[in-house]
Every structure is written in C-alpha cells, then in structure tokens.
Amino acid sequence: MLELDRTLEEHLVETHTHIEVARYVAARSDHAEVRPVSD
Template identity: 60%
Template sequence: MPFQPPVECPICRETLALDRTLEEHLVGSHTPLEVARQLAARHESGGLRRVSE
C-alpha cells in the first residue's frame, strides 16, 4: 500500500490524523461561511478550475 502523507486543512492549517478525511474536518470544525470564503479566495486567485477543463 502506498504511503499517503497527512492532509493539512487549507483554512486552519491543522494537520489531520491519518484516519480523518478533509471533508469530515471541514464539516465538523468550520462554518459554511469559512469554507465558502476559502473556496472564493482560491477561485479568484486562479487556484480552482472547472471540472470540464
């Protein structure tokens, strides 16, 4: 099984335990507004692309 490095939350920079997913962390630890602001900031900086691209 390949090594999977730990995931870091893009909002709070917390390194997640290996048995946690980023989705679980975002839902349980951050408000929808925090997540929306992070997504908007990444989109505006060009960090996100459409799936079709």
C-alpha cells in the first residue's frame, strides 16, 4: 500500500467512525485490487 493511502486512511480514522472508514475501504475495493483488512 502506498504511503499516501496510509496517511489518508489514518486521517479518516481520526475524523470518521470505523464504520464509515470500513464503507470507504469497501467502496475502494470495488474499483481497485485491495485486500480487505480482516481485523
């Protein structure tokens, strides 16, 4: 994963709920090959 993506995700975690972040990641996964986090 790119450092930019990691920074963006950390920012989202700070400003949004985990559910919103999960929805964002899921939406991104539909358009890109991203492995979902299984935590």
